[in-house]
Amino acid sequence: MADNNPIVSAYGLTKIFRDFWGRPKAKAVNDVDFDVYPGEVVGLLGPNGSGKSTTVKMLLGLLYPTAGTLSVMGRSPRAVETKREIGYLPEESYLYKYLTAIETLDFFGALFGLSSEERLSRAEQLLDMVGLSHARRRRVGEFSKGMARRIGLAQAMINDPSLLILDEPTSGLDPLGCKEVKDLILHLKKRGKTVIITSHMLSDVEDVCDRVMIMYGGKIRATGTLNELLTITEASRIVTPVLTPEITAKVIRILRENFGQEEDFKIDHPRKTLENFFLEVIDTARRDSVETAGVVSGGNIADYLNDAPSNEVLLQTLTQQNDTPEPIVENIKSAAEETAEENIKLEQLTEEVKVEEDPEPEDKLEDKVENLNAANEKLKNLLSSDK
């Protein structure tokens, strides 16, 4: 498929809910236009009642547009062929509570006409991927919310879909689980899959989405890449190694000289995100082999989801001309250039500082040299003994 064609295309999309007598009650989606291109991860955001769920339901053929056109992969959303390429994770667990995890995946796999061997193979891989292998024979009704989300994610991928629609994919998951889901989404993106996410967890959306659409009152109020939408062009940020108080003072002086006394500057230590810190702690604990009775992290990405694209697809990918501008790359370039310029200025600043720094006390310097010589001697002896 020529990847310039949008995988989802909506023009003038409108949905009006009517009462029993056909009188309009609510306009949930109002004349919305949007396209989703292959390989994109698009976030659909908005407060409750903004029309996100209605839009998603129209994409899945659960609701029919009142006006406008909507096509998914060039076909009607209700066509059976269209659904062969779609995976859907709903906001809540709508699974059959009396089926076990493996039975659930087997059932949904059967709906795609997969053979029993293929179904079993994929089910095992997916359960391993989402960390539910130990619960394969437990009924879904007995699952915690997080486990239900995981099995929901698994069933959404049973058919290796081209288009994945995830409604609150990280809801109910712990930070480890969230990280795994986000990694999975990024992995799928690398494989050329298209993902549409609706979520209230803006940090999660920010981590994975290429583009977001913000809806309110049934209309799209803002759309664009994260860089386009979030970059504050009126300010700059410089990240350096830790500055001594003296250097800090010098930096502030330079800035004041250039921008005047009234401008407000702030210099502080950057912060990690709590999520990254949390993950580091857990990672360390894992390395130290600390036991846990809780959820274990998922395994590797399922093999069938890892399969490299066919040669033909790969060749296409490598040789096609992509007319769609890639603002992310450009932004990174311009950002890199800006960073380089700033680094040069910083180096200049630090050189001046080095000249003005008080020399270290001689005794401390002599101690350092002595230690260094001792170390060199030891190393020489070690090397000669090895020979």
Next chain:
Amino acid sequence: MGPFWGIVKLTIKTAFRSNIFQLLLVILLFCIIFVPTTIAGDGTAQGYIQVSLKYSLAAIGFILSLSSIWLGCFMMSRDTETYQIHMVVSKSISRTTVWLGKWFGIVLIHLLLLLLSTATVYFIVTYQYHRQEFTEKEKLRIQNEVMVARRVYYPKLPDMDEIAKRELASRIEINKKIGKHVDESDLGINKMLQDIKREIIGNYSQIPFNGIREWAFEGLPVNYDGPVYLRFRLYVNKVESKDQRLSNGLWIAGFPVAVDAEQAKNVFEQKQQEGQEYNFVPQALSTVPEQIMTGEFHERILTSRFISPKGMMLIGFQNHDPQRAQLFFQPADGPKILISASSFTDNYFRAVFVLFMQLVIMAGLGCAAASVLSMPMAVFVVISYLLAGSFSVILSGTSYFGGIADHVGYFMGKSLLLILIPMQAFEITHFVSGGELIELGLIGSIFLKYFVFRALPLFIFGIWLYNRREMGLVIRK
């Protein structure tokens, strides 16, 4: 396993997990095990077997019908109301396949239950038959009259409408001649015609004291060498179950003899028709009039020698009531001739097949209704539909039109029967218990009339509605 079979499998799993279905299974089990073993019947061996069969099959049919309606409504509506259907229809499976898969799953469950329960009843009844200490005579009677499949032959009835019209014309002419006023409006003529027809039927049915009534049976098997049964029910004084008593009567059968057509001038003389070769010489079937309990069905055995080579038999009855009262034979009660045509097992499983058709239709109606309606509403609609069908049979069976309301009721009943399915159509337990063959023609008629021409369009309509339904509009329960 394709998508269709995936849905079928899920439907079966869901059904067995349903509490109400489990309760119905328990009731079914109770019926098939305890009903045959606790019923005493009318005290006779034959009565015992007959009542066991009739009540057991009726109970099975009723419970499984209820279950199929309920499951049909439950399966379709529950998935929609709990949003589980969202997970299914968002996969590459058409809604038609989903609908058919659910319906077929329900049909399969009930087929299995039907086979198990009817087979159990069959074996219990045959076990009881062998285990009970019946006399040889009783056993023979059961074998010939119950544990058998006999084809039923009805007497050739005169064209009552034609006779009534002729009589009407004659009366109008006579009344005019004598100067009596005749209401010749449509309503007046119609009323006169109905009155005359009722009179003719009444006269045809009744036998005055010492009078003889004869019936001709055609199409009987020639060269048949086995017992021929004559089943009949007669009433004394009036056609009612109450106030019946013992009466006397003499049965006469015509012995076919190849004679010259101009001879044999008696009541059994064959009317001269082209190619007619036989006359029937009357023979009393008993030396003296026999005592008969009126208001009940009776059977007597005849010899096959009374069947002419053209497959015809003439039977007569003479009234010897001790109180000189009139005796009545309703046309629906016979007399009728029964001749063995197949085995009990064959007939029993024909009945099972008719029950199966009933369950297929019930399940489909439930699924069709629940395609767009909620669970309680769907059950209500299906039950109402079936009750309306049953009442339409009663309305359209009116033979006496006392006023405009009767006419309206009659035509309404007839019209509704074009689209409704009456439950009476599937009532076949009396065939099995009475040893009467369920004709393949009857089965075919039920299949065409009720499944193909009535149920199937409703199924298609239900599937169409299901395809059109916006699943996302349903409020989750």
